[in-house]
Amino acid sequence: MAERWGRLALAGVLALALAGCGEQRGGIRAPGALDAFTPEQIYLQGEQALDRGRERDAAFLFAEIERLYPYSEWARRGLIMAAFAHHRDRDYESARAAAQRYLDFYPAEEDAAYAQYLLALSYYDQIDDIGRDQGLTFQALQALREVIEVYPDSPYAADAMVKFDLAFDHLAGKEMEVGRYYLARRHYNAAANRFRVVVEDFQTTRHTPEALYRLVEAYLALGLDAEAQTAGAILGYNHNGTVWYRDAYALLTGRGLRAEAVGDNWLSAIWRQVVRGEWI
Secondary structure (H helix, E strand, O other): OHHHHHHHHHHHHHHHHHHHHHHHHOHHHOOOOOOOOOHHHHHHHHHHHHHOOOHHHHHHHHHHHHHHOOOOHHHHHHHHHHHHHHHHOOOHHHHHHHHHHHHHHOOOOOOHHHHHHHHHHHHHOOOOOOOOOHHHHHHHHHHHHHHHHHOOOOOOHHHHHHHHHHHHHHHHHHHHHHHHHHHHOOOHHHHHHHHHHHHHHOOOOOOHHHHHHHHHHHHHHHOOHHHHHHHHHHHHHHOOOOHHHHHHHHHHHHOOOOOOOOOOOHHHHHHHHHHHOOOO
16 A cells, blocks of 8 residues: 555656756757656556546656667556557547557567457458448458467457458458448349459358349359359358348349359359369
C-alpha cells in the first residue's frame, strides 16, 4: 500500500511540474522539459495521460523515455506502451512504426508477441469497410499469421486466428462485390472470373455458396451448360440446404438441366477433389 501511495504521489508531483512547464514554454514538448525527470517518473506520467484519455501526450512521453534513456529497461517498456498509445489514438502508422521497432530491438522479450499483435491490428482495424484498399487486408493477414505461427502459445494467438478468418472473408467479399457488379451489367465472363476466384481460393468463407450460384447464373447466360451444371452439383453436395442451392436447382431445371458434374473443366476438377478425393 505504501508503495502504491508513493507512486501516486510521484505522479502527482510530476504532473504539477510538467504543468508548470506548460504554462511557461509549451508543456511536455518544450525543449528540455523532461530532462530532469527519471525514466520511471516519465513513464508514470505517460500512464496518467492514458488514464485521462490523452493518448498523444502519452505516446510522446513513452517515446521520450527511449530518447533520454536509450537501451534501458524503461525504454523497452516505454516503446511497447508508445505503440499501444498510438493505436488507441488511431494513429496506425505510428503504432506500426513503434511496434516494428520493438520487434527489431527486442524480439525475444515477453512483449514481442503483443508488439506483433499491435502491428497486425494497425492494419486490421482499417479494413472494416469492404470498399477500402484491399492491400491493407493482405498486410493484416500476413501480420496476423505471424502472431499465429511465431507466437502460438501467446494470449493473442486465438484472437489473431479469429481476425485472420474475418480478414480472409473480407477478401472474398470484395471479389463477390466486383463479380455482382459485372453480372448486373451482363459482363458474364468478367463476373465468372471473380466468382471462380472465390470458389478456388476462398472455399472456407461464407461467400462460397453464393459464388457457386452466381457461376450457375453466369455460365447459363454464356451458354456453358456443363460448367453451370457442375457448379450446381458442387453447390448441392456442399450446401444442399441453402437458398443458393434451391435457386440454382430452379434455374437448371427450368432449362431442362440437372445439377450434376458434366464435361472436363475447372469445376469438374474441383468436383473430383471435393467428392472423390482425387487431388491428382
